Amino acid sequence: MESMGSTGSIMRAAGEPRVPSAPSAGTTLTAATAAAVRAPFTARARRDLLFCLAEVPLSLAVFAFPLVLSGLLLTVRLLANGTSPSTPASGGRPPGVAPGLLGGLVILLAVVIILPRAARGLGVLHRRLAASVLGQQVAAPPPPRRGRGVLGRPAAMLRDGPGWRAAAYLLVKLPVLVVEAYAVFFAAVGLANLTYPFWWPLFRNHPPGTALQPVTVLTPFGSFGVASFAGTWAAFAAGAAMVLAAPWVARAGAAADVWLMRGMLGPGRLAQRVADLEQSRALAVEDSAATLRRLERDLHDGAQIRLATLAMNLGLAREKLSADADPQVRELVDAAHQGAKDALADLRNLARGIHPPALDHGLPDALATLAAGSAVPVTLSTALPRRPAPAIETMAYFCAAELLANAAKHSHAHQVTVDVAEQGPSLVLSVGDDGVGGADPARGSGLSGLAQRARTVDGQVDVVSPPGGPTRVTVTLPMRA
Amino acid sequence: MTASPPAQPSPPQRAEAAPRPLRVVIAEDAALFREGLARLLADRGHQVVAGVGDADALLAAVDRHRPDVAVADIRMPPTHTDEGLRAAIELRRDHPGTGVLVLSQYIETRYAARLLEGNAAGVGYLLKDRVADVAEFADALSRVAAGGTALDPEVVGQLVRATRHVQGIATLTPRERDVLALMAEGRSNAGIAAALVVSAGVVEKHVASIFAKLGLPASEADNRRVLAVLRYLRT
Numbered sequence: 001m002e003s004m005g006s007t008g009s010i011m012r013a014a015g016e017p018r019v020p021s022a023p024s025a026g027t028t029l030t031a032a033t034a035a036a037v038r039a040p041f042t043a044r045a046r047r048d049l050l051f052c053l054a055e056v057p058l059s060l061a062v063f064a065f066p067l068v069l070s071g072l073l074l075t076v077r078l079l080a081n082g083t084s085p086s087t088p089a090s091g092g093r094p095p096g097v098a099p100g101l102l103g104g105l106v107i108l109l110a111v112v113i114i115l116p117r118a119a120r121g122l123g124v125l126h127r128r129l130a131a132s133v134l135g136q137q138v139a140a141p142p143p144p145r146r147g148r149g150v151l152g153r154p155a156a157m158l159r160d161g162p163g164w165r166a167a168a169y170l171l172v173k174l175p176v177l178v179v180e181a182y183a184v185f186f187a188a189v190g191l192a193n194l195t196y197p198f199w200w201p202l203f204r205n206h207p208p209g210t211a212l213q214p215v216t217v218l219t220p221f222g223s224f225g226v227a228s229f230a231g232t233w234a235a236f237a238a239g240a241a242m243v244l245a246a247p248w249v250a251r252a253g254a255a256a257d258v259w260l261m262r263g264m265l266g267p268g269r270l271a272q273r274v275a276d277l278e279q280s281r282a283l284a285v286e287d288s289a290a291t292l293r294r295l296e297r298d299l300h301d302g303a304q305i306r307l308a309t310l311a312m313n314l315g316l317a318r319e320k321l322s323a324d325a326d327p328q329v330r331e332l333v334d335a336a337h338q339g340a341k342d343a344l345a346d347l348r349n350l351a352r353g354i355h356p357p358a359l360d361h362g363l364p365d366a367l368a369t370l371a372a373g374s375a376v377p378v379t380l381s382t383a384l385p386r387r388p389a390p391a392i393e394t395m396a397y398f399c400a401a402e403l404l405a406n407a408a409k410h411s412h413a414h415q416v417t418v419d420v421a422e423q424g425p426s427l428v429l430s431v432g433d434d435g436v437g438g439a440d441p442a443r444g445s446g447l448s449g450l451a452q453r454a455r456t457v458d459g460q461v462d463v464v465s466p467p468g469g470p471t472r473v474t475v476t477l478p479m480r481a
Numbered sequence: 482m483t484a485s486p487p488a489q490p491s492p493p494q495r496a497e498a499a500p501r502p503l504r505v506v507i508a509e510d511a512a513l514f515r516e517g518l519a520r521l522l523a524d525r526g527h528q529v530v531a532g533v534g535d536a537d538a539l540l541a542a543v544d545r546h547r548p549d550v551a552v553a554d555i556r557m558p559p560t561h562t563d564e565g566l567r568a569a570i571e572l573r574r575d576h577p578g579t580g581v582l583v584l585s586q587y588i589e590t591r592y593a594a595r596l597l598e599g600n601a602a603g604v605g606y607l608l609k610d611r612v613a614d615v616a617e618f619a620d621a622l623s624r625v626a627a628g629g630t631a632l633d634p635e636v637v638g639q640l641v642r643a644t645r646h647v648q649g650i651a652t653l654t655p656r657e658r659d660v661l662a663l664m665a666e667g668r669s670n671a672g673i674a675a676a677l678v679v680s681a682g683v684v685e686k687h688v689a690s691i692f693a694k695l696g697l698p699a700s701e702a703d704n705r706r707v708l709a710v711l712r713y714l715r716t
Binding site for chain 2: 313316318341348365371375378
């Protein structure tokens with residue numbers, strides 16, 4: 001292939017045997033060569049090429065930055081110059097230079113601040129392209145943190161690590177862009193070169209002796225002129241070689257690009273690890289909630305039904321014992337009957353502790369039932385436009401149950417309020433009472449256990465309970481585990 | 482009660498109303514419990530005209546058989562949440578002549594409220610455990626079939642605990658509180674007398690005293706009285 005670009009005659013010698021060999025290759029060529037010949041016609045080759053084709057303009061978008069920047073600076077300069085003549089002649093240049101310099105600095109600063117965010121945006125496009133064309137999923141980086149205030153917001157944008165990495169990607173990928181552009185060039189120009197022998201006879205049928213400019217043929221290693229029909233076969237050979245090479249160049253470019261994307265547009269190793277752990281933890285939390293629910297259902301449909309039937313049959317047996325039955329038998333049946341009923345009550349409490357059935361209808365219903373059973377009067381208000389994840393509902397329910405029990409046991413309260421609301425991404429459960437206060441999470445009392453449970457989903461528990469009351473405990477949980 | 486011979490109504494039942502054999506439809510997805518319940522009812526002289534396993538079949542069976550009373554489990558297929566309750570509410574609307582007794586392994590105050598919804602006639606809500614006390618269960622069933630009320634003591638207990646009329650309740654003597662709870666369960670004076678092992682006259686005196694202390698309108702028909710008491714407790 002190296003010899004292709006030098007002269008037409010060598011090209012012909014090297015190229016001609018290959019042309020007829022391509023269709024009839026199967027029998028003589030080795031499997032590897034066959035694969036090489038087939039490569040341009042595979043779906044993968046098409047995908048790689050398409051990816052390279054799309055990446056070229058997308059990557060060039062990075063040059064919009066300096067263009068926009070210099071354009072803006074130029075505008076400011078022109079404006080500054082334009083205003084200087086209108087200033088009094090005695091003032092000289094300073095009044096014009098100062099705003100121009102200042103404006104330039106401000107724009108430079110603004111561009112630097114916006115750069116990471118804009119690079120993120122471009123990064124999203126690159127990742128989407130890889131996902132949709134190549135099927136290569138590159139995980140998204142963590143979302144940018146939002147700063148607060150006039151200074152905080154730009155500061156947060158400046159400190160955006162993933163944004164700067166995305167900007168670095170746009171620069172570092174420029175060599176890869178060259179490879180990708182070459183792949184597009186190989187494919188497009190190679191196809192064009194293949195056509196030379198076919199149109200030559202149609203357009204170059206001038207009378208003999210007509211002097212014509214040679215037609216230029218482009219190859220990756222330079223161009224050569226073709227002046228005769230025989231020469232077009234050299235162009236054809238060069239085209240065939242380029243078309244055969246194109247998939248490999250495209251594959252190399254695409255692979256290098258995806259590798260860069262994973263390293264620089266992805267979430268970063270630590271962030272990825274955190275994301276993985278969060279995901280597996282959420283799965284574990286959801287799974288345990290589902291397991292508990294299934295367990296309750298199995299109890300309900302199995303042991304509880306059997307016990308209820310047993311108690312019923314014992315009740316019937318007890319009625320059927322005739323008046324003169326052996327008192328010992330009567331006593332035994334009575335005891336069995338009572339035992340079955342007690343076991344049923346125990347089992348019901350157990351099942352309720354595993355998964356309260358009222359939760360099937362959502363947190364508001366379950367909390368209403370809970371409030372109805374409370375020893376201290378409860379005022380309940382719920383504002384949940386969406387249903388939280390089941391595991392979160394269960395957690396909020398048991399937190400409320402624990403807090404209500406605490407209020408009844410320790411606070412001597414006359415009135416308890418329970419408020420549940422969705423606030424942004426969080427579910428906020430707030431339980432307040434008018435009792436004696438002095439609840440301290442550090443001294444056991446179930447509050448520390450509550451906080452521990454909330455932490456398993458990155459939730460938190462805030463206790464405000466001055467001595468003398470009132471007490472307010474606020475549990476914040478994510479809507480999804 | 483302890484020595485009542487088989488297939489004979491127990492004394493409190495006789496005091497309630499003339500015991501008559503009832504035509505019953507049972508809806509319960511656990512076959513074991515359904516069969517047991519059917520045997521128990523047959524044993525007491527009632528006729529189980531249909532035993533079904535889900536809410537749709539319950540509605541169809543009531544449409545066809547027009548029973549005196551339907552006994553329905555709350556959790557039934559397909560979702561195992563509150564199918565039975567919804568069917569019961571539908572039955573109460575479409576078949577006022579059929580009493581509806583809802584059974585459940587849990588008591589949810591919300592369910593009770595949805596079931597009663599301003600009308601306590603011919604409705605019951607009991608824990609499945611109560612079936613084990615055969616005579617009392619049969620009594621409750623007859624009451625519901627006759628247009629009365631049968632609320633589980635646990636529902637009543639929750640209502641009493643959660644009521645805001647703490648001071649009103651505090652003026653009652655312990656005995657009067659017992660009578661109030663039994664009234665809320667839907668029992669008649671005779672039923673209350675039997676449960677507390679006192680004479681009907683004593684109960685009447687307690688009832689009058691309760692109504693006077695709580696400022697409720699004087700006692701009327703049983704199911705209206707239940708409603709008045711429940712409304713008092715719920716607000």
